[in-house]
Amino acid sequence: xxxxxxxxxxxxxxxxxxxxxxxxxxxxxxxxxxxxxxxxxxxxxxxxxxxxxxxxxxxxxxxxxxxxxxxxxxxxxxxxxxxxxxxxxxxxxxxxxxxxxxxxxxxxxxxxxxxxxxxxxxxxxxxxxxxxxxxxxxxxxxxxxxxxxxxxxxxxxxxxxxxxxxxxxxxxxxxxxxxxxxxxxxxxxxxxxxxxxxxxxxxxxxxxxxxxxxxxxxxxxxxxxxxxxxxxxxxxxxxxxxxxxxxxxxxxxxxxxxxxxxxxxxxxxxxxxxxxxxxxxxxxxxxxxxxxxxxxxxxxxxxxxxxxxxxxxxxxxxxxxxxxxxxxxxxxxxxxxxxxxxxxxxxxxxxxxxxxxxxxxxxxxxxxxxxxxxxxxxxxxxxxxxxxxxxxxxxxxxxxxxxxxxxxxxxxxxxxxxxxxxxxxxxxxxxxxxxxxxxxxxxxxxxxxxxxxxxxxxxxxxxxxxxxxxxxxxxxxxxxxxxxxxxxxxxxxxxxxxxxxx
Numbered sequence: 001x002x003x004x005x006x007x008x009x010x011x012x013x014x015x016x017x018x019x020x021x022x023x024x025x026x027x028x029x030x031x032x033x034x035x036x037x038x039x040x041x042x043x044x045x046x047x048x049x050x051x052x053x054x055x056x057x058x059x060x061x062x063x064x065x066x067x068x069x070x071x072x073x074x075x076x077x078x079x080x081x082x083x084x085x086x087x088x089x090x091x092x093x094x095x096x097x098x099x100x101x102x103x104x105x106x107x108x109x110x111x112x113x114x115x116x117x118x119x120x121x122x123x124x125x126x127x128x129x130x131x132x133x134x135x136x137x138x139x140x141x142x143x144x145x146x147x148x149x150x151x152x153x154x155x156x157x158x159x160x161x162x163x164x165x166x167x168x169x170x171x172x173x174x175x176x177x178x179x180x181x182x183x184x185x186x187x188x189x190x191x192x193x194x195x196x197x198x199x200x201x202x203x204x205x206x207x208x209x210x211x212x213x214x215x216x217x218x219x220x221x222x223x224x225x226x227x228x229x230x231x232x233x234x235x236x237x238x239x240x241x242x243x244x245x246x247x248x249x250x251x252x253x254x255x256x257x258x259x260x261x262x263x264x265x266x267x268x269x270x271x272x273x274x275x276x277x278x279x280x281x282x283x284x285x286x287x288x289x290x291x292x293x294x295x296x297x298x299x300x301x302x303x304x305x306x307x308x309x310x311x312x313x314x315x316x317x318x319x320x321x322x323x324x325x326x327x328x329x330x331x332x333x334x335x336x337x338x339x340x341x342x343x344x345x346x347x348x349x350x351x352x353x354x355x356x357x358x359x360x361x362x363x364x365x366x367x368x369x370x371x372x373x374x375x376x377x378x379x380x381x382x383x384x385x386x387x388x389x390x391x392x393x394x395x396x397x398x399x400x401x402x403x404x405x406x407x408x409x410x411x412x413x414x415x416x417x418x419x420x421x422x423x424x425x426x427x428x429x430x431x432x433x434x435x436x437x438x439x440x441x442x443x444x445x446x447x448x449x450x451x452x453x454x455x456x457x458x459x460x461x462x463x464x465x466x467x468x469x470x471x472x473x474x475x476x477x478x479x480x481x482x483x484x485x486x487x488x489x490x491x492x493x494x495x496x497x498x499x500x501x502x
Contacts, residue, residue: 049417
């Protein structure tokens with residue numbers, strides 16, 4: 001009997017360490033830099049939205065190109081590992097550069113139009129370059145999972161663990177970067193603007209995370225043989241659409257694009273609605289800490305629970321059924337906005353915190369299950385394509401996961417920017433609000449137009465996206481039974497390939 005090859009515990013641990021670092025870097029940008037550009041140096045809302053949108057759309061186009069390059073790569077280390085060894089230093093350098101910018105609100109107050117243009121241009125160029133560098137490491141990091149093991153159970157376990165570790169890395173940054181940056185700013189002697197603190201903390205977090213990311217490249221090993229056939233970039237990209245089950249995953253991901261709005265707005269909303277602009281209060285005021293734990297903690301606990309339970313539940317429920325059940329989380333997500341309309345200035349009261357905490361918990365379960373199921377389904381599609389056509393598209397198919405994330409983030413950025421612009425939450429208005437909050441104003445009561453816009457962005461579009469996303473996957477073709485047969489056949493084929501090479 002032929003034994004399927006899989007990774008060791010040490011390799012899995014080093015891979016997960018790298019995943020933790022990589023997701024810290026992602027959220028230094030996705031949440032930290034976004035907050036920095038919007039609320040610290042105060043770029044215009046529409047300009048910020050288009051910078052993030054155009055960069056993400058370009059990234060979405062660039063990802064399949066990188067996936068095709070990975071699939072054509074052939075080295076003694078494999079086709080994914082080389083990129084994991086050399087990408088982290090490059091990503092580190094460009095991530096740090098993103099924070100080295102001027103203050104748009106100050107330049108506008110002083111009438112320095114040239115400086116204003118330069119600040120926006122630096123934000124755009126540095127962010128686009130960051131996205132391109134990040135892609136070089138991101139696609140091989142996910143693509144290598146299907147190359148580390150021929151065992152479906154082991155792949156599912158590693159994907160689930162990777163999603164958990166990624167979420168922990170994200171949470172570590174989301175919870176800390178604003179508060180720590182504000183504290184660092186005060187330590188540097190700055191009282192009115194947190195820019196210096198953000199630069200110091202953003203760079204420090206990035207360097208630390210990059211060192212962790214490098215560990216994945218040093219520790220992983222590819223065990224699944226690469227396909228002898230090499231496709232052109234055009235053929236590889238066309239394959240993403242020709243493979244019907246993979247096409248369904250792509251369309252589903254685009255339909256749930258508003259879900260990305262939750263990550264864009266949640267840090268800003270919590271900082272202002274519950275802390276009046278000073279997130280450090282969350283760690284010094286028991287009531288605010290309680291709110292943060294129940295709401296933010298509920299969302300992350302829901303994610304972790306789903307990520308842990310998904311591989312267990314898949315023994316009894318198909319991955320297709322589990323993915324489609326995530327539509328049920330649309331209702332509690334949308335209800336959060338209904339509760340805001342009922343009590344727009346009272347959501348810090350215990351009863352509303354507990355009610356919304358439950359809704360965030362269920363919403364988090366849906367989000368966590370989506371992430372795990374999507375990665376497993378993509379891995380299954382790789383096996384599906386190799387089984388039916390003899391070609392294993394690890395890079396190009398996992399570039400689809402990155403494609404979905406970045407394209408949907410771009411769409412979400414556009415949605416948020418125009419909602420913010422419509423209510424006046426932009427450039428100097430944010431600076432004026434920050435000063436008013438420092439002088440005793442309250443966000444929930446004195447800036448209800450901004451508050452309402454944020455609660456709307458956080459809940460209503462994501463709820464709609466969750467409901468629509470399952471429509472394409474209702475007829476997802478790969479069943480559990482069929483996939484098990486495919487894997488058995490592929491293990492035999494791989495063994496025969498190795499005998500032939502010997």
